[in-house]
Amino acid sequence: MDPIRNPYAPGAGQRPPELAGRGRELDVFEVVLERVARGRPERSLMLTGLRGVGKTVLLNTLRSQAISRLWGTGKIEARPDQSLRRPVAAALHMAVRELAPHHRAPERIDDFLGVLKAFALRAAPAAGSGRGGQARLRDRWQPGIDVPAATGRADSGDIEIDLVELFTDAAAVATDVGTGIALFIDEMQDLSADDISALCAACHELSQLGGPLIVVGAGLPHLPAALSAAKSYSERLFRYQRIDRLDRIAADQALTAPAAREQVEYESKALDLLYEKSGGYPYFVQAYGKATWDHAPRSPVTAGDVQVAAPEAEAELAVGFFGSRFERATPAEREYMRAMAALASTDAADTDPDEAVPTAEIARALGRKPASLSPARDALIKKGLIYSGERGTVAFTVPHFGRYLRTQPA
Numbered sequence: 001m002d003p004i005r006n007p008y009a010p011g012a013g014q015r016p017p018e019l020a021g022r023g024r025e026l027d028v029f030e031v032v033l034e035r036v037a038r039g040r041p042e043r044s045l046m047l048t049g050l051r052g053v054g055k056t057v058l059l060n061t062l063r064s065q066a067i068s069r070l071w072g073t074g075k076i077e078a079r080p081d082q083s084l085r086r087p088v089a090a091a092l093h094m095a096v097r098e099l100a101p102h103h104r105a106p107e108r109i110d111d112f113l114g115v116l117k118a119f120a121l122r123a124a125p126a127a128g129s130g131r132g133g134q135a136r137l138r139d140r141w142q143p144g145i146d147v148p149a150a151t152g153r154a155d156s157g158d159i160e161i162d163l164v165e166l167f168t169d170a171a172a173v174a175t176d177v178g179t180g181i182a183l184f185i186d187e188m189q190d191l192s193a194d195d196i197s198a199l200c201a202a203c204h205e206l207s208q209l210g211g212p213l214i215v216v217g218a219g220l221p222h223l224p225a226a227l228s229a230a231k232s233y234s235e236r237l238f239r240y241q242r243i244d245r246l247d248r249i250a251a252d253q254a255l256t257a258p259a260a261r262e263q264v265e266y267e268s269k270a271l272d273l274l275y276e277k278s279g280g281y282p283y284f285v286q287a288y289g290k291a292t293w294d295h296a297p298r299s300p301v302t303a304g305d306v307q308v309a310a311p312e313a314e315a316e317l318a319v320g321f322f323g324s325r326f327e328r329a330t331p332a333e334r335e336y337m338r339a340m341a342a343l344a345s346t347d348a349a350d351t352d353p354d355e356a357v358p359t360a361e362i363a364r365a366l367g368r369k370p371a372s373l374s375p376a377r378d379a380l381i382k383k384g385l386i387y388s389g390e391r392g393t394v395a396f397t398v399p400h401f402g403r404y405l406r407t408q409p410a
Helices: 023-037 055-068 085-102 106-121 133-140 159-177 193-209 223-230 248-260 268-278 282-295 303-326 331-343 347-351 359-366 370-382 401-406
Strands: 044-048 072-077 181-186 213-219 238-242 393-396
Touching: 023 044, 023 055, 023 213, 023 238, 044 055, 044 223, 055 072, 055 181, 055 213, 072 085, 085 106, 085 159, 085 181, 106 159, 159 181, 159 193, 159 213, 193 213, 193 223, 213 223, 248 268, 248 282, 268 282, 268 303, 282 303, 303 401, 331 359, 331 370, 331 393, 331 401, 359 370, 359 393, 370 393
Parallel strands: 044 213, 044 238, 072 181, 181 213
Antiparallel strands: none
């Protein structure tokens, strides 16, 4: 069929033509927005799941919901080598700029921007910069806020104290306007322990004050454990939503609804095979759907079309989805992952790619002491290739990664 009319979109964070199977999450967030608008207490939201399940797409959709209600919004992507200060300052700057035209007291906006600028400029100096390093850092970077930096508010240098004060002031601006502010944080598991602790403290303060500012985070399955390690009360502070693979009905909808808009249909056996191949993971659904469309000569799409197209989809996933991640690992880390994949080679583990493997068994399989493998394990966790949901176990963050590794030559 005509590749120009191909409706499928297997891209990183790219919204699919049909956002199937996420109605519950959208409804929950709609309730959160409405409750906050009415001054009701509500928790911030954390989305967790493996890679390829559509967390970023959902995060962007939730942001669109907030914007449609005239909320101020900002979004950042956490990075393990970056402090929270500057990205949060930029995101809140954007959010408050969206609210500013509706505020009846421009000086209140300027007052907040002064606090925001002070918060942003209070970044720690680079290691080894010595005395005067802070001044040099200020000279190198300015946050683009055209008001003088305030003093005595959100500028202590302690990220926890400063973030609490900044969020409180931002929430006050939203209260003046009669709306709210939503801060969206992708890849939240990559924040440092200090930054996660500060975020928890700020959200805790807002929940006690009833301030109309919420944080919507998205991260890998071990994000709840990272939050709990930072603050014990985080288990009660956030509303957690596990984003998983699509069920059969939703996966079929993701394929058939866009095709129907192009007057194309699928045979039931083709949908059976597509679900078997994709496992219901949204990214895989789009990848197999795109390849199948390009190979199918006409409507309706048959199981034979899927069989012909599947190798092309798998080759693309092997390079762009699996291979790019595998290449980031060192030889020692690859050895560790291969052992994980071999131990997870049962049919049950392949059915559930989130299956955890005991680290003691990995050490036994490699003939090593567990302590000697800690550097490889920790590096893989930092790179986001594996995670530890429970003490003494690890699992892949990427669906079907173990299956991919078992097809690769040693």
